[in-house]
Amino acid sequence: MRVSAIGCTALLLLAVAACGGRDAATGGNTGGTAAAGGQCAGQQTTGITDTSIKLGGIYPLSGPASAYGDIPKGIKAYFDYVNAEKGGIGGRKVEFVVRDDGYQPPKAVEEARRLVEQEQVFALFQTLGTPSTAATWDYTNQRKVPQVFVATGASIWGTDTAHPWTIGWQPNYISEARVYAAYLKREKPEAKVAVLYQNDDFGKDLLGGFKRALEGTQVQVVAEQSYEVSDPSVDPQMRNLAESKADVFLNITTPKFGSQALAADAKNTKWNPLHIVNNVAASITVLKPVGFENVQGVVSATYYKDPNDPTWANDAEMQLYKQKMQQYAPGADVNVPYHTFGWAAASSFHKAMEAATCPTREGLRDSVRNLKGVKVDMLLPGVTLDTGQGDGFPIESMQLMTFKGERWELFGDVIDTRKEFGPLGG
Numbered sequence: 001m002r003v004s005a006i007g008c009t010a011l012l013l014l015a016v017a018a019c020g021g022r023d024a025a026t027g028g029n030t031g032g033t034a035a036a037g038g039q040c041a042g043q044q045t046t047g048i049t050d051t052s053i054k055l056g057g058i059y060p061l062s063g064p065a066s067a068y069g070d071i072p073k074g075i076k077a078y079f080d081y082v083n084a085e086k087g088g089i090g091g092r093k094v095e096f097v098v099r100d101d102g103y104q105p106p107k108a109v110e111e112a113r114r115l116v117e118q119e120q121v122f123a124l125f126q127t128l129g130t131p132s133t134a135a136t137w138d139y140t141n142q143r144k145v146p147q148v149f150v151a152t153g154a155s156i157w158g159t160d161t162a163h164p165w166t167i168g169w170q171p172n173y174i175s176e177a178r179v180y181a182a183y184l185k186r187e188k189p190e191a192k193v194a195v196l197y198q199n200d201d202f203g204k205d206l207l208g209g210f211k212r213a214l215e216g217t218q219v220q221v222v223a224e225q226s227y228e229v230s231d232p233s234v235d236p237q238m239r240n241l242a243e244s245k246a247d248v249f250l251n252i253t254t255p256k257f258g259s260q261a262l263a264a265d266a267k268n269t270k271w272n273p274l275h276i277v278n279n280v281a282a283s284i285t286v287l288k289p290v291g292f293e294n295v296q297g298v299v300s301a302t303y304y305k306d307p308n309d310p311t312w313a314n315d316a317e318m319q320l321y322k323q324k325m326q327q328y329a330p331g332a333d334v335n336v337p338y339h340t341f342g343w344a345a346a347s348s349f350h351k352a353m354e355a356a357t358c359p360t361r362e363g364l365r366d367s368v369r370n371l372k373g374v375k376v377d378m379l380l381p382g383v384t385l386d387t388g389q390g391d392g393f394p395i396e397s398m399q400l401m402t403f404k405g406e407r408w409e410l411f412g413d414v415i416d417t418r419k420e421f422g423p424l425g426g
Contacts, residue, residue: 040358044144047122048359053088054095055125055349056115058132059151063102064229067255067285068128071151072098073332074342075126080328082350089353097121103229103254105135112136116145123148123364125349126169130154130202137166146364148352149345149394153280154205155424158392167368167387169345171303171395173202173278174209174424175417179301179398180276181213182420184248188274192222194246196237196261198253199226206252206278213421222246227257238264242271249273251281258286266294274299279398282408283337284308292406300408301398303383304344307335308407317377344378348385348394351376368394382414393424 036043047054061069079094088094097119099111108127115121116139123146127133130152140147141163149169150157153176157168184191195210197203203226211221223244225237234257241249251261258281265275275298277286282300305312312318321343322334332339351374356363371394374385383397397416401408 036358036360040360040363043358043360043362045360047120048092051088051092052095053092053353054097054119054121055123056097056099056112056119056121057125058099058101058108058111058115058127058136060103060128060132061098061100063104064256065103065129065254067283068151068338069100070285070332070336070338071126071128071342071345072096073329074325074339075346076342077325077329077332077339078343078346078350081324084328089350090359092359096125101132103129103132105131108132109135109139112139116140116143122146122361125149126151126345128152130205131200133157133166134201137163141165144361146361146368148364148368149348151341151345152202154201155209156201156205159424160392164369165365167392167394169348169394170279171398171417172393172424173206174212175393175396175421176279176301176398177206177209178213178417178421179400179415180250180299181210181217181219182415183299183400184219185214185217188248189218191219191248191274192244192246193219193248193250194223194225194241194244194273195221195250196225196227196234196241196252196257198257199228202254203252207250210250227253229254231257234260235264238268242268245271247273249275251275251277253278253281255281255283255286257281259289262287262290262295262298266290276300279303282401284407285336285338287403292403295403296405298403299400300403301400302380302408302410303395303398304337304340304379306337306401306408307340308337309410310407311410321378340378344376347376347378348374351385380410380414382416391418 036045057072059072060066076096079096083093101108101111127136128151133150133152147166153170153173155172155174197207223241225241227234227237277300287295325334352367356367369387371385371387385394387394396418397414399410399414400412401410
């Protein structure tokens, strides 16, 4: 009786899925047995129905990178707004299930399995961090589950051809490094640079890209210090770097250590380098504990609108964001840029899902790799989503900014790193 019941249920589920209804069972290497019909015949519909989409996200809600826990708040507020006021995405209400990996790769694998096999999500939308994403992408690709717009700028997400189900979103670290190198070549052509970097694929990717971008210039890296995410402090590394007498300090860190490095730099009045902090640690939440008076003139780069910048005070999308954050995420500070990041990423998913030929896992996989000049209103003017054959990097444009008063101030033009520097590795 049990075998017969299961067999009948499976047939019923497949029939419902063919009409766009909910599936249930997962198994094998496909991550799901349900399939679509019509022109989408044979494609996976696990986690998606005519009325719903279930997504899973993995973030460090605890641990040394917990500042990033603000990102899913912005994402959830966006989806709640779209669900309540726009009828969802293509008529489908979005359920966003968030898991905490504490910035620990083994935990990320555990949570990815739980989301795919127990929660039956349609896709993993954002796994935060290079180590966590690197630990999970073999699994997601074996199961043929979309792992889209991962919250990490490692260049491998856009250059690897063995993991077609995984793709990044933000500018990759090598391109970001090229922007800083070009800035120094122009403004401090004989600079001596000291570098603090996280000792993992994230830190090494940005540092390696920076060094390659400096080839043929007079700018030199004269000192390097790394740290582990388990280190309590980077003060010893900062003391060592100060001894180099470098006139530029490149700060390649995640938020906790970004604050520590900024504070150590401010405290050491005998060393006053130009301080460049990478984008992922450039949030106001990183700078504020150091004291705004201590971070004047710090340089970074960005690609999305800053809720603290009065430039966007009358911007329709920024006004919408602030209104809906207050409505759907009461208690959350609308001026935290990580919330804005989440809003922009969720909006990007919305655009990609609407553009999918099929409302299936395969449809989403193909859509995010065929984005042509897609405008997302929370991105800076001139920054669009573009992917295609041989280009798995949705966002490759950035604009430099410097910290003045109590906020970041944009300067220069938006730099399209594809046009400015050629293909990655080129």
